[in-house]
Amino acid sequence: MELKEKIVLEIKKIYDPEVPVNIYDLGLIYDIQIVEKKAKIKMTLTTPNCPVAESLPKEVKDGVMQVEGIDNVDLELVWDPPWSKDMMSDAAKLELNL
Numbered sequence: 001m002e003l004k005e006k007i008v009l010e011i012k013k014i015y016d017p018e019v020p021v022n023i024y025d026l027g028l029i030y031d032i033q034i035v036e037k038k039a040k041i042k043m044t045l046t047t048p049n050c051p052v053a054e055s056l057p058k059e060v061k062d063g064v065m066q067v068e069g070i071d072n073v074d075l076e077l078v079w080d081p082p083w084s085k086d087m088m089s090d091a092a093k094l095e096l097n098l
Contacts, residue, residue, distance in 0.1 A: 003034050003069050007041075010063045017052055021095050023060070027087025030078060037071040039064050044083045 011029055012022045019026060023043075031042040043060060045053055061073045085098060 003039075003067065004032055006067045007032055007034075007039055007064050007070070010067055011060060014056070014059050014063055016046065016056070019046075019096065021088070021092040023056070025089040025092040025095075027083060027089070027092070029060075034070075037069060038074060039067075039070050039072070040074045040076075042076050042078050044078055046083050048079060 008024060008029075011024045014023050015021065016023055016026055016028070023029065026046075028045065029041065029043050031040075033040040041060065041064065043057065045056065050056070057075055057077055061075045064070055064073045064075075085093070088096075088098070
């Protein structure tokens with residue numbers, strides 16, 4: 001299994017506390033790149049006022065650090081493009097009856 005797939009599996013363990021869907025399928029992870037043993041991740045939140053704005057990025061970073069072969073995580077919280085329901089996977093939309 002590739003490192004990126006392992007990272008995605010780890011991220012899929014993390015759920016938005018307000019929505020019963022993991023943050024990957026919710027579309028909050030915009031990009032994952034691996035450079036040597038460093039994971040570069042761009043993510044967003046559903047809104048800038050999200051109550052987990054402080055804790056969720058840390059949870060992602062800590063989770064990805066658990067992946068064997070990753071020594072460092074550079075996590076960037078971005079707001080452009082703004083998150084919308086269109087970014088959700090089909091499975092997430094089905095789970096939420098959208």
